[in-house]
Amino acid sequence: MHRFRIANMNCGGCAKGVTATLRQADPLAQIDIALDTGEAAVTSAVDPARLEQALRDAGWQAERIPA
Numbered sequence: 420m421h422r423f424r425i426a427n428m429n430c431g432g433c434a435k436g437v438t439a440t441l442r443q444a445d446p447l448a449q450i451d452i453a454l455d456t457g458e459a460a461v462t463s464a465v466d467p468a469r470l471e472q473a474l475r476d477a478g479w480q481a482e483r484i485p486a
Contacts, residue, residue, distance in 0.1 A: 421467040423459045426480035430454070437479060444473040458484070 428437050434452040437459055441450050448470075449462040461470060467483055474481035 421461045421463065421470060422484040422486075423461070423471060423474065424482045424484055425457055425459060425474065426482075428452075428454070428457050428459075428479065436477070437474065440474055440477040440479065441470060444470050 425433075425437055428434060431454070434454055437452060438450050441448055441459065441461055441463075445461075445463045445465040447463070448465070451460040452458075453460070461467075463470060471481050471483050
């Protein structure tokens with residue numbers, strides 16, 4: 420599982436946008452959004468650096484949380 424802190428995700432609409440961005444990078448990803456902490460937990464076979472870059476390219480202030 421990969422975890423990302425997303426500083427500018429603070430509402431349900433943002434959570435949907437983050438989810439859509441991650442699904443574009445990996446349609447099979449399992450995604451759990453925690454708005455209270457601004458984090459996304461992603462179970463994916465895709466390289467986490469690629470997921471992080473996809474989030475950033477979409478305008479999200481994403482930072483990978485080390486395991």
